[in-house]
Amino acid sequence: MRKIIISLLVGGLTAGVAPAMAAGKPFPHIGWRSADGNAGLDIGGALRANYRYEDWQGSHYRNPPHLRFDTFRIDSSGYYNNYFFDAGFWFQDNRKYAIDRAFVGYRFNQNNSVQLGIPGKPFGLEPYPQFGWSYGIPFYLGFGVNAASGIKYQYHDNHWSLDVAYFPWMEPENLRYAPEVGDYSRLKNTIYPTQHQQRNEKRDQVNVRLAREFQSGDWRNELGGSLALARLHNRDTGDDGSFWAAGLHGRLQNGPWQLSSQLIRYQYSPKNPTGVDDDTVLMGGNGLTPAYLIPAKATTASLNLARDVDVKWGPVSKLRFYNDYSVLWKDKGDWSDSQMNTVGVQVFAMPVMFWVDFSWAKNVNPWGGALNATGWTNTESQGSGKWYFRTNVNIGYYF
Numbered sequence: 001m002r003k004i005i006i007s008l009l010v011g012g013l014t015a016g017v018a019p020a021m022a023a024g025k026p027f028p029h030i031g032w033r034s035a036d037g038n039a040g041l042d043i044g045g046a047l048r049a050n051y052r053y054e055d056w057q058g059s060h061y062r063n064p065p066h067l068r069f070d071t072f073r074i075d076s077s078g079y080y081n082n083y084f085f086d087a088g089f090w091f092q093d094n095r096k097y098a099i100d101r102a103f104v105g106y107r108f109n110q111n112n113s114v115q116l117g118i119p120g121k122p123f124g125l126e127p128y129p130q131f132g133w134s135y136g137i138p139f140y141l142g143f144g145v146n147a148a149s150g151i152k153y154q155y156h157d158n159h160w161s162l163d164v165a166y167f168p169w170m171e172p173e174n175l176r177y178a179p180e181v182g183d184y185s186r187l188k189n190t191i192y193p194t195q196h197q198q199r200n201e202k203r204d205q206v207n208v209r210l211a212r213e214f215q216s217g218d219w220r221n222e223l224g225g226s227l228a229l230a231r232l233h234n235r236d237t238g239d240d241g242s243f244w245a246a247g248l249h250g251r252l253q254n255g256p257w258q259l260s261s262q263l264i265r266y267q268y269s270p271k272n273p274t275g276v277d278d279d280t281v282l283m284g285g286n287g288l289t290p291a292y293l294i295p296a297k298a299t300t301a302s303l304n305l306a307r308d309v310d311v312k313w314g315p316v317s318k319l320r321f322y323n324d325y326s327v328l329w330k331d332k333g334d335w336s337d338s339q340m341n342t343v344g345v346q347v348f349a350m351p352v353m354f355w356v357d358f359s360w361a362k363n364v365n366p367w368g369g370a371l372n373a374t375g376w377t378n379t380e381s382q383g384s385g386k387w388y389f390r391t392n393v394n395i396g397y398y399f
Contacts, residue, residue: 026351029399041078046071048396055389056368069093070394082107090177096288098177101147111157118171119152120145122163122209123226124247124262131258131306132342133355133394136326137364138300139178140292140376142283143247143264146178147171148205159213161224167205176285181243181268183235188287191373195291197236198282200270202243205230211249222251232270232281239271256308261301268296279332280377292365294376295330302326320346328363328376336379338363354395362387 025031030043053065072091078084087102103117120126129144130136138144150167170176173186183199184190211224225248232241245266252259268281284291306322322345328338340361347354361367363375367390371383379385 026399039078039080041076043074043076044399045074046396046398048073048394051393051395053391054367054369056371056383058369058371061390065391070396084113092286092288094288096286097175098286098288099147099171099175100145100177103152111155113154115152115154116150118147118149119165120147121167121205121228122152122165122207123228123245124209124249124264125251125260125302126209129262129302130304130324130326130342131260131320131322131346132324132344132357132359133346134324134342134344134357134359134390134392136302136304136324136342137328137338137340138262138264138302138326140283140364140366141264141266141294141298141300141328142178142180143245143262143266143300144178146180148180150205159215161209161211161213163207163209165207167207167230168203170202170205173284174286179283179285179289181232181281182284182291184282184291185235187282187284187291189289190282190284190291194293194374195282197273197276198280198293199235200232200241200268200272200281201235202230203233203240205243218254220253222249224249226264232268234271234273236273237271241269241271243268256310258304258306258308260304263299263301265299266297270296289366292376293374295328295332295335297331299329300326301329315349315352316347317350318348320348322346330377332378335377336363336385338376340364340367351398352396353398354393357390357392357394359390359392360387361390364388 032041048070049067050070051067052061054061074089077086083106085104088100090098101120103115103119105113105115107113124143129138148167148171149169150165152165155162170180173182181200181202183201184195207228209226211222214221228245230243232243247262247264249262270278272278279296280293281296282291283294304324306320309319311319324342326340342357342359344355344357363379365372365375367388368383372381374381
């Protein structure tokens with residue numbers, strides 16, 4: 001019966017070839033490889049929960065802190081000769097759904113490939129902009145784990161990597177895993193008084209990311225640069241403004257030590273109707289967290305440090321201690337900077353893995369909630385300029 005089910009999943013490409021479970025993957029992972037190695041399929045995912053405490057008034061996690069469902073994720077990937085696909089679908093808390101990637105591709109040779117569908121936007125530190133579970137400031141500005149509808153070309157050899165992508169449209173608002181600029185009328189979990197006139201969206205975005213690896217002895221390092229350009233279409237006026245972002249990133253690794261950093265400058269120039277503030281743009285996703293305003297012009301940076309420690313504590317094989325720091329410098333002189341720092345440990349006890357994060361943030365909307373509602377921008381709300389604390393334990397089963 002198992003052979004029949006897996007053969008049905010991969011269709012006629014594998015007719016008559018006996019499947020085999022992939023080694024090392026726990027239940028209920030499905031792994032299949034053809035006898036000649038020219039075709040394969042993997043279906044896996046994760047089930048995760050959060051135990052969280054937040055120290056600000058009005059938080060649902062304050063009195064008392066409690067365990068809550070985080071996400072159930074399905075990952076699927078496969079290949080047939082030079083064709084391949086990869087997709088990740090998330091079932092999140094509060095009946096939200098997200099797609100962090102979904103594309104088909106073709107590999108021309110060992111170094112060149114193309115992806116079509118919803119590939120990730122190549123920019124800055126990849127695959128994640130930090131070590132901890134809690135995302136830092138660049139993620140909330142759209143510079144991390146972000147995908148869109150379009151096409152991406154990749155050239156990767158032993159040392160150089162070049163990614164060039166074109167995205168005529170952003171990912172649909174109701175399926176976004178990462179936040180992106182959005183139209184108030186299409187985003188979920190918005191706030192009418194300050195956001196209802198914000199109706200901008202990116203179109204025809206082009207991303208270019210170039211990176212170079214350097215290896216010597218125990219050192220494995222990477223330096224790179226990124227550029228993004230797009231039209232900023234206003235759905236009220238029908239006019240097009242512009243968006244651009246440029247970044248530099250670096251990664252150093254020596255044995256158990258890792259250091260990563262990036263510096264990003266971005267600018268939105270919207271064509272809003274008369275009376276709408278041009279100094280802010282609206283960001284949001286599928287409604288899992290409230291939509292928020294960010295500065296139209298700013299510079300952000302991050303500095304992340306991690307150290308791995310191998311252990312033999314029953315199922316625990318490794319600990320990763322980390323500190324992630326990020327900052328947002330706003331062009332408006334009377335808008336205070338935003339800062340965030342997360343210190344924690346990642347515990348590897350595969351197939352179970354969990355993070356313990358201790359995070360402090362100032363003028364960062366997700367920290368402080370309604371008390372800090374204007375944190376990213378003019379910092380005029382009740383919680384402006386105050387440090388807020390959150391601890392989060394994320395527990396996941398990965399298969």
